Amino acid sequence: xxxxxxxxxxxxxxxxxxxxxxxxxxxxxxxxxxxxxxxxxxxxxxxxxxxxxxxxxxxxxxxxxxxxxxxxxxxxxxxxxxxxxxxxxxxxxxxxxxxxxxxxxxx
Amino acid sequence: xxxxxxxxxxxxxxxxxxxxxxxxxxxxxxxxxxxxxxxxxxxxxxxxxxxxxxxxxxxxxxxxxxxxxxxxxxxxxxxxxxxxxxxxxxxxxxxxxxxxxxxxxxxxxxxxxxxxxxxxxxxxxxxxxxxxxxxxxxxxxxxxxxxxxxxxxxxxxxxxxxxxxxxxxxxxxxxx
Numbered sequence: 001x002x003x004x005x006x007x008x009x010x011x012x013x014x015x016x017x018x019x020x021x022x023x024x025x026x027x028x029x030x031x032x033x034x035x036x037x038x039x040x041x042x043x044x045x046x047x048x049x050x051x052x053x054x055x056x057x058x059x060x061x062x063x064x065x066x067x068x069x070x071x072x073x074x075x076x077x078x079x080x081x082x083x084x085x086x087x088x089x090x091x092x093x094x095x096x097x098x099x100x101x102x103x104x105x106x107x
Numbered sequence: 108x109x110x111x112x113x114x115x116x117x118x119x120x121x122x123x124x125x126x127x128x129x130x131x132x133x134x135x136x137x138x139x140x141x142x143x144x145x146x147x148x149x150x151x152x153x154x155x156x157x158x159x160x161x162x163x164x165x166x167x168x169x170x171x172x173x174x175x176x177x178x179x180x181x182x183x184x185x186x187x188x189x190x191x192x193x194x195x196x197x198x199x200x201x202x203x204x205x206x207x208x209x210x211x212x213x214x215x216x217x218x219x220x221x222x223x224x225x226x227x228x229x230x231x232x233x234x235x236x237x238x239x240x241x242x243x244x245x246x247x248x249x250x251x252x253x254x255x256x257x258x259x260x261x262x263x264x265x266x267x268x269x270x271x272x273x274x275x276x277x278x279x280x281x282x283x
Contacts, residue, residue, distance in 0.1 A: 004256035020131065022131055023127050023130065023131075023163045023166065023167070024131050025158075053159075055159040055160060056217065056222055057163065082149075083156060084208065087127070087156060087222065091218045091222065091223060092221075
């Protein structure tokens with residue numbers, strides 16, 4: 001799972017460099033994210049602009065990362081493609097996460 | 108092997124292995140097959156999500172991580188996509204009261220279940236001669252979840268987001 005992390009102010013921006021967060025990738029995604037969020041930024045932004053597909057396992061992994069951050073740190077999302085947006089909407093997770101149109105909107 | 112057909116009708120058959128990487132490759136192939144390509148993009152997205160959830164169900168529940176054959180049949184007629192997925196794994200548990208069919212070895216309230224319920228119509232299941240056969244149609248206009256939901260924003264599911272995902276409500280009422 002190719003993830004690229006960069007600190008920008010109080011924000012840790014993690015760009016997912018892979019097209020799919022699916023059942024075959026979910027565990028690895030979660031494990032890599034666990035390593036990356038060791039960086040003590042109060043906000044973590046997941047840049048999903050390269051992700052064209054996310055299934056229920058991928059969504060479960062994103063939720064697990066949010067829980068990993070605990071109550072004092074926030075996981076935000078940016079640049080959701082149509083399929084990813086649909087999955088968040090139909091499961092109502094779009095109400096749980098702060099979702100930005102573009103990464104620049106979160107800065 | 109795609110069969111021919113105009114934009115309004117097309118069929119496609121695919122046989123795959125149940126392991127996750129084979130499922131991923133199959134989904135990529137299905138996303139680009141004639142019946143899906145003929146759909147408007149919203150419906151095509153819905154079909155991809157549904158097929159992913161149904162095939163993941165074969166992997167995780169029917170075969171419980173083992174390798175096994177899965178067959179997918181897609182038929183587009185008059186803009187309506189019908190799908191059938193067959194496997195030779197464990198049968199699904201008996202249907203629960205009030206549910207149309209027992210797809211739902213998927214945990215109730217889990218994300219997979221929510222997606223299938225929102226996107227599929229006429230979901231049917233049978234187990235015959237050692238074969239699980241699940242058929243469904245892709246809902247043409249995905250009206251699911253249009254309304255504000257009265258569930259508290261804090262209703263975040265526990266481990267991996269299952270079990271107690273907001274149990275609402277198809278946009279109507281909230282039981283919790």
